Amino acid sequence: MRANTHFAFFDEGSKKEIRRATLKAVAIPGYQVPFASREMPIARGWGTGGLQLTLSLIGKTDVLKVIDQGADESVNAVSIKKLVQETTGVQVTDQTEEADLIQSRHRIPEIPLTKDQILVLQVPMPEPLRPVEAREYATKRMHSEDDYSGAWLMLFEQIVKYGKTATAADHPVYVNGRYVMAPSPIPRFDNPKMHQSEALILLGAGREKKIYAVPPYTAVESLAFEDYPFAVESFEGQECRLCGSAHIFLDELIDQKTGETVYQCNDTSYCMEQLNSTEKAGVENSYA
Template identity: 75%
Template sequence: MKTSPHFAFLDEGSKKEIRRSILKAVAIPGYQVPFASREMPIARGWGTGGLQITLSVIGKRDVLKVIDQGSDESVNAVNIKKLVHETTGVAITEQTREATLIQSRHRIPEIHLTNDQILVLQVPEPEPLRTYEAKNTITKLLHSEEEYSGAWLMLFEQIMKHGTTSTGADHPVYVNGRYVMAPSPIPRFDNEKLNQSEALILFGAGREKKIYAIPPYTDVVSLAFDDHPFRTEDFTDKSCHLCGTSGVFLDELIDHHRGERVFQCNDTNFCIEQLNKKEREEVGTSEG
């Protein structure tokens, strides 16, 4: 049973207004575009900004995938999928390669995205300058003047205190050589996937009422000093204990049966795909 008389829940006027904001965001990469964030049947802070983008751009032929920190089956992901499906009837998938529209919280899929896909990232805090400036009027002025010394000072203080930058996630990036942007709380490991991405990447912050974007094939560089280059999380010599894959973002877990630490692919769909590939190779080898 549909929860709204409108296709994709929102009325057409609301979707048009959000799409206009998206178009402006695409035209000015990294720039935060204000929009009239609507009340949604989920709490603010649970992905209302990303959900409004998804509902505004989705079409009847789209195939939707929703993930939360790499998982297709978290409460947040399942509820968003249910709402979108019940108000659109679109196909739902857990396969990254099959999806035309992917909404995500805190991760970019491990599988390479293509130019016929759109990635929507949920954003809790869109302002990368918020850690040292609370007033929106000031942050807008700083962006307009390209005055980002505060962001550099923040990284410098981290290096002085810890010997390296300590941004575990949401490490600020330069977009198209102009705007400093918050990439959403993705791990540093995913920052490099933003650079020259084939897919259109849209960011939605419902509570803060901002939309911004990285168009395909846009230069995105993580902020770093020449003598302290940007570094991602280090998974050297580590691999997934299930599929054996290395070179991906891994979660550290405790195997209670063996009483030891193990690492596992954070992206559940990617892990399953690698397991299936490994199984096919083993079957082919045994038959050969």
Template identity: 80%
Template structure:
């Protein structure tokens, strides 16, 4: 930790204000709580909302993991991790199981999270009704009145145009049978991981100055019609070319040697851990 900075960068007053907003968000699942978003040493739109939450809740004994679209080694993930570590001195890890605080952009880890963990998601646009209503005043009124016909209309238009819902990411969800919520730009594949999650999920939008949350063991339902049920991306019959994993979210790549389409785990630490386990099993097998 650098001696010329506050612990976790912010002064205590700023951290307390953000923590109050977090507590408000936890008390009303899915509700967007306004907060005084601070200036950060990174540009707005690059994860300032999630970073402010992480800096406000992290303690000296925590272990931090930061991922960006499934990767621990991306520029965004490495930069955020370095800022938090430099201003707190906390340990960092690439192992999902070993982390107590996980900050992520665009993914929820493949390894199921536990009640001892907190997942912080970076959010560019927290308002799920923004595509149908530009006014902040009106979207607040619609949420208060539980009036979400505009969101249903968007899904209906997709079905009329494509024959199915065509939301690739950030598919809206209903939290605790009450509030419509943007789950951040995670793929549809990750939406079910929010339902009855053991871990606390916090979502922060720095540019839009909003914090919201999904408390542990909360019902989260992806918006869908009864006759057009919600579906996730299918990787049936596909295997990771490195670790052989199935039933995980994968990246579709082109093999440079033969030009064929191959698949690889999007969650790089999950893939690496499986490879390490396989190598360990082979070594133990040789010694039997």
């Protein structure tokens, strides 16, 4: 931990203000709670909302994991881990099961989270109605009146134009049967992981100054029409070229040697765990 700095960077007053907003967000699932977003030593748009949540919640005995689009070793993930570790001295890990607090950009880990964990998602645009309504006061009124016709119209226009909903990520969800929420730019594949999740899910938008949440065991339903049901990305018949895993979110890559399309686990730590498990099983079988 750096000398002459507050634990977790913020002064206690700042942490308390963010925690109060977080408690309100947990009490009203899916509702966007305004908060006084602080200046951070990283640029807005690089995860300041999620980082402020993490810094306000982390304790000295917690174990932290940070991922960026499934990778633990990306520039964004490494930089955030370094800042948190240097201002707290906490332990960091790449293993999902070992982490108490997980901060993520654009992915929910493949390994199911538990009731003892908190997932913090970085959010660039928290307002799901912004594509159809630019005025903040108008979107607030629409939320209060439970008027989500704009969100439905957006999906309807996609169906008319493409024959299906075309939200590659950030597909809007109904939370607790009340608020329509932007789940952050996670792929559609991850939306079902929010439904009845054992872990607390917190979402922070630093630039937009909003915090919202999905408490444990909360109903989360992706918006969809009855005749055009919600569907996740399909990787049927494909598996990771490294660990052989299937039925998970895969990255589509081009093999530089052969030019062929190959698939690989997006969640790098999950892939490494599967490889280690396979190698361990192979060693045990050799001694059997």
